[in-house]
Amino acid sequence: MALTKIARNSVSDAVYEQLSREILEGRIQPGDTLPAERALCDMLGVNRGAIREALKRLGQAGLVEIRHGGGSTVLDFRSSAGTDLLSGLLLRADGGVDYEVGRSIMEMRAALGPDVARLCALRRSDDVIHRLEDCVHAMERDAGDIHTLQALDIEFWQLLIEGAQNIAYRLAYNSLRSTYEHLRELLARALTKEVSDLTGHRKIMQAIREGDGARAEASARRLLSTGTEAVLALLQWLEALPSATAPAASLSNDSDLEVTD
Amino acid sequence: MALTKIARNSVSDAVYEQLSREILEGRIQPGDTLPAERALCDMLGVNRGAIREALKRLGQAGLVEIRHGGGSTVLDFRSSAGTDLLSGLLLRADGGVDYEVGRSIMEMRAALGPDVARLCALRRSDDVIHRLEDCVHAMERDAGDIHTLQALDIEFWQLLIEGAQNIAYRLAYNSLRSTYEHLRELLARALTKEVSDLTGHRKIMQAIREGDGARAEASARRLLSTGTEAVLALLQWLEALPSATAPAASLSNDSDLEVTD
DNA sequence: CCAGAGAAATGGTATGACCACTTGACCACA
């Protein structure tokens, strides 16, 4: 059985969804002022509390600035938001993906991954090494089952991140991972070669065990380069797709909150 | 005159401040359930709407998970939050700084900066090049004025980020920059050498103008390494400081929202 | 022309009520 959790959107979540879409897709420009809270209540047909909760979240995300008495203005999220926004930017409302964003993410992955491996090697602990060994052994045992390998590959990098003892990398990685998990099914084929590369994973693990930062870095660079081009090609193809057939449609469970009057 | 903006904390902001501090500093552990909203109202003596706005923000930041009917549980922010959290983690509530977090940030800076310079060189546009030249010229003109140089150095990197056309880097950089700006005065002396290194900036600019990615990357690496050790030494010293004399105290304008009854 | 007072618009806080969901205890039935 492969059941998926039923998405239950609250009203304020729907308001957030809708407003953030307007901003992220440029239909409201930076500098524009949002309608007043009471006006939004009328337009969306919901309570003011729900509007305020959504606006607070938009403020937290760096999309708008709220000024007591002076209305809310839209910010330029490119200069004010954090990495949380990545998955929202990659997945368009119509279910398609944005190639530029995908390329950015892959570039960041390619830059951070090797440094994570290097730091993990420099700061290695017995605990992390043991769990890395277990992880690689599990990959060897389940070689062939692509979904299991994908999960183990995620665990592998999670361990590296943990071993690197760098909270900034870890937080950035969270954003990358959550974006990745949204597209997991889609990317499975493109990343098959990379997640199935047992030798590549083992080499990183061994370099870390020996505390050889440079080798861990180089091995990680090699492993990550495997999937990059395949993913970029796939993303390019996905972007060109007509939105009607967008395969990621099942992922966007925005509720309908139309302005009908 | 060097006046600082007066911080006007709304009630819900104060609630967010207080709860996020409890979580970030580990006084509430991941997995714990938060008090019920109505209980928080009593404890903090504020309206339920304010509590809810704060909780929504905590959810947005990846610090808590809210379940309809089932209470709110604290998440492990190390695995669920984005880079927005960095400045909150670096600056402790008592006004001190966390050395580990600072080191993490400097490492990320050292990894991202050179790749940003490389990409900027590969994707350079006339517009960015011209503005970079203007920026470097301005630095040469105002050499000696450390505060102006600091501002121009920020502008220099902002231009590189823009030229690199990588939204992931840009969003991560936003978090680094906002953290940096919180500590600007503190770090001024430690970074004097780096921001005053006109040759270093010029070399990067020239490599970008010529589209030489490798050289831009190498030059950036050299420039950034200048300030790293000085900053780390300063952070280490700051962390050891008794909190009473913490020099960053003026930055923490949390309002007092004590539980007095 | 302009400083200042007042009005209007807008966000912030408070209260009280009721709806929707989760949880756990208890019970009936197979």
Added chain:
DNA sequence: TGTGGTCAAGTGGTCATACCATTTCTCTGG
């Protein structure tokens, strides 16, 4: 014994309304 049903209590979600605090606009008087 266990399976499903029912119910009550606790908790988050939504709503309507009123009033306070701040900003912004407008008009007035000098």
